[in-house]
Amino acid sequence: MNPHTPYILVAYGSSIFIMLLIAVLPILKGRKLRRELRSRAAVDNQRQQ
Amino acid sequence: MNPVMKFLHKTGSPAFFYWLSGRMIPWLWAIFAVLTAWGMYQAFLVAPTDYQQGESYRIIYIHVPAAWMSMMIYVLMAVAGAIGLIWRIRIAEIMAISSAPIGAAFALIALITGSIWGKPTWGTYWVWDARLTSQLVLFFLYLGVMGLHSAIDEPRKAARAAALLALVGVVNLPIIHFSVEWWNTLHQGTTVKVGGESNMPNSMLIPLLVMAIATKFYYGATLLTGTRNRLLEQDRRRGWVAKKIKENQL
Numbered sequence: 001m002n003p004h005t006p007y008i009l010v011a012y013g014s015s016i017f018i019m020l021l022i023a024v025l026p027i028l029k030g031r032k033l034r035r036e037l038r039s040r041a042a043v044d045n046q047r048q049q
Numbered sequence: 050m051n052p053v054m055k056f057l058h059k060t061g062s063p064a065f066f067y068w069l070s071g072r073m074i075p076w077l078w079a080i081f082a083v084l085t086a087w088g089m090y091q092a093f094l095v096a097p098t099d100y101q102q103g104e105s106y107r108i109i110y111i112h113v114p115a116a117w118m119s120m121m122i123y124v125l126m127a128v129a130g131a132i133g134l135i136w137r138i139r140i141a142e143i144m145a146i147s148s149a150p151i152g153a154a155f156a157l158i159a160l161i162t163g164s165i166w167g168k169p170t171w172g173t174y175w176v177w178d179a180r181l182t183s184q185l186v187l188f189f190l191y192l193g194v195m196g197l198h199s200a201i202d203e204p205r206k207a208a209r210a211a212a213l214l215a216l217v218g219v220v221n222l223p224i225i226h227f228s229v230e231w232w233n234t235l236h237q238g239t240t241v242k243v244g245g246e247s248n249m250p251n252s253m254l255i256p257l258l259v260m261a262i263a264t265k266f267y268y269g270a271t272l273l274t275g276t277r278n279r280l281l282e283q284d285r286r287r288g289w290v291a292k293k294i295k296e297n298q299l
Contacts, residue, residue, distance in 0.1 A: 004105035004169055011108045011165040015115065015158045019267065022154040026274040033281055034299050041294045 061138055063280055064289035068298075070273040077270035084263035091256035099253075108166040113241070114261040116159035118268060119187060120222055122152035126194070127219045130212025140276070142208035143283075145215065146198050147275035151268055153191035160184060171235055179228035180236035183221060190218040204283055 050058070059065050092110040099106040126148040133142035163181070164174040175181065194211045201207035229238045241247045247254055284290050293299040 002104050004103050007105050007165050007169055008107055011162040012111060014161050014165075015111045018154050018158055018161075022151055023267070023271050023274075026271065026278055030274060030278045030281070033278060037281070037285060037290065038294055038299060041291065 061140055063140070063284055063287070064293070066140055067277055067280060067289075067293070070277055074270050074273050077266045077273070081263050081266035081270060084259055084266065088256050088259035088263055091259065096253045096256055097250075102170055105166060105169040108162050110256055110260050112159060112162040112166060113257060114264045115155045115162065116184065117261055118264045119152055119156035119159050119184070120225060121265075122148050122155060122268060123187065123190070123215070123218065123222060126152060127212075127215045130208075130215045133208055134212050134216075139205070139283075140280070142205065142212065143276050143279045144272065146194070146208055146211055147272055147279055148268075149191050149195045149198070149211070149215075150275070151271050153188060153195065155264070155268075156184065156188040156191055160188060167235075176235050178234040178236060179232040180225065180234050183225040183228050186221055187218075187225060190214075190221060194218070 060069065088110065092107060096107070098104055126145050129141045129145035129148065132138055133145055160181075163184070167176075168174050194215050197214055198207045198211040201210055228234060229236055240249055241254065241257065249257070281290065290299070
């Protein structure tokens with residue numbers, strides 16, 4: 001193995017991890033928020049009926 | 050009103066922004082994926098090995114775009130913050146604060162990959178030289194903007210305070226850029242020059258530029274996702290959100 005390979009692997013591994021975290025967390029947060037808003041609206045609708 | 054100003058005015062409407070950004074995000078991700086795949090293929094399988102640094106130089110394909118992005122996002126954050134401060138455009142305020150975690154992530158990636166590259170190249174992970182220290186200050190500025198924003202409960206007051214701090218921090222950007230010229234640093238000088246001849250062969254330079262463009266699409270996609278979330282959170286009791294739920298478009 002090339003002596004520089006571990007450095008390259010750690011550099012790209014940590015970068016991909018941080019980029020995934022920054023990309024995925026807002027997507028999950030958005031999904032949770034939309035689900036919450038939809039279910040609240042459904043409860044309000046049922047109450048009105 | 051000219052068509053550009055009309056479009057910008059329309060984008061200031063939360064309902065229109067929410068709809069438009071929802072349409073744009075998948076395209077931004079798709080372009081990012083294609084450019085990254087091509088850039089990584091070129092970086093690892095086409096670009097030759099550096100005669101001085103060996104294989105470790107390939108870290109530049111993530112380090113340099115991340116460092117550029119960390120500075121570019123800071124400028125955009127400060128500009129959006131200034132627009133929010135001057136014209137009180139709420140979408141601009143939200144975009145400014147949504148940029149901060151993405152910029153902080155890129156600043157952190159630049160610091161981590163730079164220090165990993167430094168070990169085989171300079172023989173050390175870290176030195177307190179001007180370029181490395183000013184980049185670390187940039188990372189702390191991002192954390193400061195995020196911390197200040199979350200410390201104030203009222204969202205619009207929080208946005209104004211964060212925008213002011215972001216504007217003050219802009220002074221750090223020329224220090225980062227010119228640090229390798231103003232001081233004697235361990236960090237190498239400018240290799241890629243805009244409008245001048247770069248000190249890199251095209252086989253190494255092109256993948257670097259492709260990765261730099263790819264990260265801009267990543268920023269666009271994550272920024273719009275974060276902005277949509279904050280907008281929805283702030284407007285959860287407003288009419289346009291109720292209308293979107295009713296029309297099954299949320």
